[in-house]
Amino acid sequence: MNKIVYTLLIFLIFNHNFYATNYYVSNNGNDNNVGTIDSPFKTIQKAADIMSSGDICYIREGIYREEVIVSTNNLTFKNYQDEKVIISGADLITNWLPSDIGSNIFEASFTGAETQFSMLFVNNKRQxxxxxxxxxxxxxxxxxxxxTGYEDCQVFNTRSGKNGRRVKFPNLSGFPVDHFKGGIFRGIVGKKWINPMGIIESSNDTELTVTAISDDWGTNSSKMFTDNGKGFGFIFHLNALDQPGEWFEENGKIYFMPPVGKDPNDMVISAKNRKLAFVLNNRTNIKVDGINIHAASIAMKNTNNCEITNGSVQYLWPFFTRKGYAVSKTEQGGIFIDGNENLFKNMYIAHSWGHGIFIDGGRKNKIENCFIDNIGWIAQFTSSIQNFGDGTIVTKSTLGSSGRFHIRTNNKIDITYNDLYDCMKMGQDAGSIQSTNGGNWGVPLDLKGAEIAYNRIHDCNTLTDGNKEFVLALYLEGCFNYTVHHNLIYNFKTDVVPDGTFVYLGPRMATIKDCYYYNNTVWNVDWGLRVWNRENRGDVENILFWNNIIDGKANDGETSDNDRNVNSLLAKLSFKTNIRNITGNGNALFVDANQGDFRLQTNSVAIDGGTEVSGITDGFNGNAPDVGAIEYGSSFPDVGSNIDPEDISFELISDSSTLSTNSSDLKKESIVVYPNPSNSLIKITNLSNNYIEKISWKLTNLNGRELFTGKALTIDISSLPVGVYFLTVNKTKTFKVIKN
Incomplete structure (x- = not known):
């Protein structure tokens, strides 16, 4: 082969982006255009359909109500010049008519959603x-x-089978007979990881008769009736639509009660229709950068080396019912990942009845600098991150409020430099980080050298329960081969039964080994170490607790009143250079434990009191390692995400961009005016949020006569006659405004 030709061939092979094409998408575009910046497509899917390896799709500001299926590898989808882009799983609901079911209730046609139930949004805010x-x-x-929409209730067994379950709400009265017939009962009773659900057969005064959806309720499981079946519950039903902002879907229609005096036809209302915004199944090297996903999720099955960065995913999954209570990907939703070396970075993931991120398999998937919050409203074994993958990495992320687990793993995972707080808001008997051998009580789960290090895990409680309020920082039951070191763990306290716990090991009927706990600081907890030697068939080998500070008020022992023979297991654990005798407020050890400052005080007994552990205490100050998570003279590393959720808002974003598609106008400010037409209020927003505080405006009539001026972002035009007006913003951009 000619040397020049050969060199050119090699150049082209290793520089496949040399002939890459940039495509552009805009709300103002047309899919019959050519996809240039001056002639953009209207949909992202159009770009995805024609893109070749190496191409980039730049997306202009606005909302794109579509599911994007990517069928080519090595592509990039990116927002243009930091403009705000939303891909929504919700579609606009229009043509609202007054309904005859109640005062100030409107109805519109709705064909239904891909999910079991829908969600309704006004200006992208959940109703x-x-x-x-x-x-x-x-x-x-x-x-x-x-x-918050719950009432005291009690569930009962009535007869065999799923029919005829009885529910009592002491405060439910004053409604006609069968007022709630056909609705949904959801309870949090008994074992608070089951949550009974059912379809209401009849209602009469304070009682409901229910057909059980939950298997345990239909089979009279004793778990359902712990503490006499008492707990909390609520009813979903169209007849409960009685306050502004509520909605319900039934029989091909969606019903909505707007604020008093408001016409929903003047509001931007949408309802969730689609599960997914992006489908990246069987793809490699796809980048989604700077994109916000609303009322939808992402599917990544058999997906490798893909990156989802610098955006958000909100309102992932609506309400759902289910028969079982264990983990389920298909029923409980979330971002689905099953592939290798995929990256989620700089992402805000929030607001879901189900999971946050569900890693179903694959290797070395990574979650970095993400803020995951308000996940698992249904509680039934939901997780902010559920991991079945091997070698998953979760680092420098913040995991906030969750109905149940922050992180639940069945395989190797490294959890480092994270801030985890406020788990277990909807249940009991679980914890922030959980791994368990589940029903295989005699077979330990190998975590393959997993590392849990340099995390703040703190401030978690459970629902009040007279029987059991078990909440843990580390629920590592029947697991082996992992290391936990340099974590700050504090404020695990429960209200009635003192059940806030540092770590639970099991092992139940298994033999666990090679579990290492080094240099952790544990404070303000009810329990330290807890084990369960079920039927005296559990055993431990090479379990080390070295260099830890553990609250002196915390006891060690069993997790069950029926299995008190745990001393044989505790005696086999290796305890070395720990500090366990400090009580009170910790001032003898720490700078300010009450404020979460666990730096060591001068002359603290923890200084130089530890044991050297290769790879763990390297680089210590002084004559020996200190005890606890922070070496004297040092500070705990910055942990958690640097994302501020307050910076992320979808509420003022319009479907229609007002930016010109002409390349000479791209530097202009991105001003949006909506709703337009309107009969009352119009709003102004600047999508880039760079100069929102500098906006000023003037409203004139067709003859140019000035009517109003101001700087407020909401303009009341209700007093104006019906007609056409001109709104000039910042003296440079003029909009035609229609009063209807």
Whole structure:
């Protein structure tokens, strides 16, 4: 082969982006265009269909209501010049008509969603599904607060089979017979990881008769009736639609109660229709950068080396019912990953009845600098991150409020430099980080050298329960071959039964070994170490607890009143150079434990009190390693995500961009005016958020006469006659405004 030709061939092979094409998408575009910046496509899917390896799709500001199926490898989808881009699983609902079912209730046609239930949004903000009692707040996971839409209830066995289950709400009265017939009962009773659900057969005064959906309820499982079946519950039903902001879907229609005096036809209302915004199945080297996903999720089955960065995924999964209670990907939703070396970085992931991220398999998937919050409103074995993958990495991320677990893993995972707090808001008997051998009580689970290090794990509680309120930082039951070191763990306390715990090991009926706990600081917990030697068939080998500070008020021992023979296991654990005798407020050890400052005080007994551990205490100050997570003279590393959720808002984003598609106009400010037409209020927003505080405007009539001026972002035009007006923003951009 000619040397020049050969060299050119090699150049082209290793520089496949040399002839890459940039495509552009805009709300103002047309799929019959050529996809240039001056002639953009209208849909992202159009670009995805024609792109070749190495191509980039730049997306202009606005909302794109579509599911994007990617069928080519090595592509990039990116927002253009930091403009705000949303891909939504919700579609606009229009043509609202007054409904005859109640005052100030409107209805519109709705064909239904791909998910079991839908979600309704006004200006992309979630509205509340009609329920009794009303949720008067935005809080979804505080059932003990009467304003959050839960009431005291009790479930009963009535007869065999799923029919005829009985529920009593002491405060449910004053409604006609069968007022809630056909609705959904959801309870948090008994073992608070089961959560009974059912379809209401009849209602009469304070009682419901229910057909059980939950298997344990239908089979009279004793787990359902722990503490006499008492707990919390609510009812979803169209007849519960009685406050502004509520909605319900039924029989091909969606019903909505707007604020008093508002016409929903003047509002931007959408309902969730699609499960997914991006489908990246069987793809390699796909980058999704700077994209916000709303009311939808991402599918990544057999997906490798893909990156989802610098964006958000919110309102992933709506309400759902299910028969079982164990982990389920298909029923519980979430971002689905099954592949190798995929990266989620700089992402805000929040607001879901189900999971956050579900890693179903693959190797070395990574979650870095993500903020995952408000996950698992349904609670049934939901996780902010559920991991079945091998070698998963979770680092420098923040995991906030969750109905149940922060991280639940069945395989090797490294969890480092994270901030984890406020788990277990909707249940009991679980913890922030959990791994368990499950029903294989005699077969230990190999975590393959997993590392849990340099994390803050703190401030977690459970629902109040007179029987059991077990909440743990580390629920590593029947697991072996892992290391836990240099973690700050504090404020695991429960309300009635003192059950807040540092670590539970099991092993139940298994033999666990090679578990290492070094240099952790554990404070303000009810329990230290807990084990369960079930039927005296559990055993431990080479379990080391060295250099740890553990609250002196915390006991060690069993997890069950029926299995107190645990001393044989505790005696086999290796305890070395730990500090366990410090009580009170910790001032003898720490700078300020009450404020989460666990740096060591001068002359603390922890200084130089530890044992050297290769690879763990390397680089210590002084004559020997210190005890605890922080060496004297040092500070704990910065942990958690640097993402501020307050910086992320979808509420003011329009479907229609007002930016010109002409390349000479691309530097202009991205001003949006909506709704337009309107009969009352119009709003102004600057999508880039760079100069929102500098906006000023002038409203004139067709003759140029000035009517109003101002700087407020909301303009009341209700007093104007019907007609056409001109709104000039920042003296440079003029919009035609229609008063209808």
């Amino acid at each position: 509340k599904m009609a329920r009794w009692p009303n949720n008067e707040t935005d809080e979804m996971m505080m059932p003990e607060d009467v304003k």
